[in-house]
Amino acid sequence: MDRPTAFGDRGGSQPRDLLHARLLLRDVFTPAQPVTERGRFAGRLGVLARLIEIIEEQRSHVVIYGERGIGKTSLVHILSDIARDSRYMVVYASCGAQSRFDDIFRAILSEIPQLYLRSVSPTDVEAEGGATLADRLPAETFDARELGNLCAQITGTRVIIVLDEYDRIQNPEFRQSVAELIKNLSDRAARVQLILTGVASNLQELIGYIPSIRRNVVGLPMPRLTDDEVRAMIRIGENAAGVRFEEQAIQLVALLSNGSPYLARLLSHHSAMRGLDDGRMTVTVPDIRGALDKIVEEAEGQVAPRTIANLAQVSGEGQAIGLAAAARAGSTPDGWFKVKEVMAHLGPNRNAQTVADDLRALSGVDGLLQVDLDGTEPRFSFRDEALPVYLMMLNARNQMKEDAARAEPAPAAVKG
Template identity: 40%
Template sequence: MSWWEKLTGRDAGTTAAVPRPVRPRPPQATGVREDPAGSALPRFRASAVDQLDSRRGSGASGARVRLRDAFTPSQPVVDPHMFAGRAALLTTLIRAIEDQKLHVVLYGDRGIGKTSMLHVLARQATEARYLVRYASCGEETSFGDLFRSVAADVPLLFHADYKPTSDAIEKGATLADLLPAGEVTPRQVSDQFARLQGTRLLIILDEFDRSPAGDFRRQVAELIKTLSDRSVRVQLVIAGVAANLTELLEHIPSIRRNIVGLPVTSMTREEVGTLIRNGERASGLTYADEAVEIITSLAAGSPYLAGLLGQHAGLAAIDRDSLVVEPQDARLAIRRSCDEIVNRISERSRIAIAQNEAAWDALALMALAALQRGGRFGGDVLAPLESDAQVQDAVMQHAAEANLIERIEADPAGQFRFIEEGVPTYLWMAQAARRLSIN
């Protein structure tokens, strides 16, 4: 039986026992030694000084330090050498900016790799002598404050009306010094950007879904239109959690020809495998083929899960004083990942899952679909368990009544999504633990 059959439960003729939700366990000590008082307490394995340079140290000690830099599930990838796959998407993104002079909107589910893509794009653009300014949006973001800060990072040296020897340039003035006091409008920002020369400015707005709807997004759309109409040497790249373009950017009809929407979807198995092998080279560990297969199958196309499992599996090998990551380490990584993820979901969701033990297999299939389909799914994902459409609908309705999933408002296909974003990741990992007999 293949790993995929074990994980999805699609091995015909077998009946799984009623599962119990995976319970959080106390963190296990990863290294214990006697302290002067004689009590055994967990200790740090490396000094903070050693961690400043991941090349320091040899053997397991050095590998542990390098592994932390090789797999960073809680942080975006900033090193291009650790960026796996996405070559076609990055090529399309660069061509849209460089050749077509378009503004770009990246959208997709959370944890799918949008921010990592933006960091790599910023690095590539900087190497091409673009001025790159990155900003992360929030609920309190205002148009004036955001673009005033962007303008403050653009030296007046690049303004067409000022000579390189002017006093203002020598004093370090910026485009922000030319903006009026108080609130600024898209037209006023565009007027200053229109005088840009000697370079191109790339403005990256990440987490745009967290920005306030209404005036802010309308003003951003208006700025995009004004910049495009005047052929200004400034382009915006906007990224956020969404299922489509219109969920992120309002007033689309007026700027549709000026922007391109690029979805960031799940990674392929080959791309996940490349991610693990990149980490292997960076850490100095060796990941056995079967261990890579386990991680690849479980990652479900998620770079976050791939990095999390890759890191925990590597640490498990190091904990047993080995530089080779074996299948047993990958299995232990599943348990440790479950223990980590369960603490990130609410008590309400944990209780709801515990009260629906009999529907665990169905919930796990919904979770897998959510991870692979950008968070949205319909009753068809339950086909491996039940082919009857009416029964599928009943199961989905029961999960909705348990407040685990909800129907997406105005979705033409009547699809569902999990109410809490961390739940599908936990359900899928817990399903893997139970299928692989790791409970």
């Protein structure tokens, strides 16, 4: 069967090596999708090793937490690949706001053959007929105790159940049932372990304060990428597609991504494609500027039009710079930040009280910031969660354009 032509393919308008590089880069720098191949997983080797240790040595359940787009889903995909090679059975489920405990786990158990039940022989009808553990569940609803009793009968393998995007679960009964399941599985030394992932600042934010399961769960924070890990990510793309990023371009990707794998891949993807569009296999600083134009355009489409309109109300260079610094400070799991965290992204000459006043003024502009005055010092967050990325990339693009303009030589005077 012929491969359909991808949108954006240049056909015969570019040399074959450029077209080949373009196709490969689409698979390597995938900002909208998690990494699923071990050879394309950059950095985080320490986190991955710790996760394997928790599963293999401690036999604990794991909660992986961190900010959005930080690579949690990629990590569990790579862990799943390694675990399957080690004869684990891995079942993945993505949670949603309306997910139900019995629906999620009925689907999970439908992927586990009854062959692994202690009471089932390989020659039994259930084993030969392809029956699954889901067939042993009650026809209607079931609770964590019934589920735990069934999972405790598993033998001949170890099972890892991944509940991704666990933070999206809104039903407190679902969360309570998962906590009871974790305790039941741990108390019975079942050969089943849960990995929960979600957006959170700490373990308690994701699973709540439940003392009875604290000794059965290990929290694993997902840190931002280091500059060396961003560099390793780019090297993977270079080796796969044959392109080369200039050193200054690599440094800019590391700086602008702020440790976010999503932004690092997005910047690398657009800048590399821009170089290929220009007939080059080398990615330069101007390509990063071109990538920022594309990213700003895409990000603006994700921000509510009303919010974009309200940005026009921001008056003065100080407020604009403060807003850009606030965007970097707001790159946290819960999105909240304080004045001192904004100050860390500003120059030493900025006055903290002035910054605080600017942030309070911005909280009065509908659609930009909201303020929480309940604590000992005010906290702020962006009302539109898409706004921080847009502001960071917009500020970076404008700054790079100003720097480029200053670097251009002045036009020679015309002699009269």
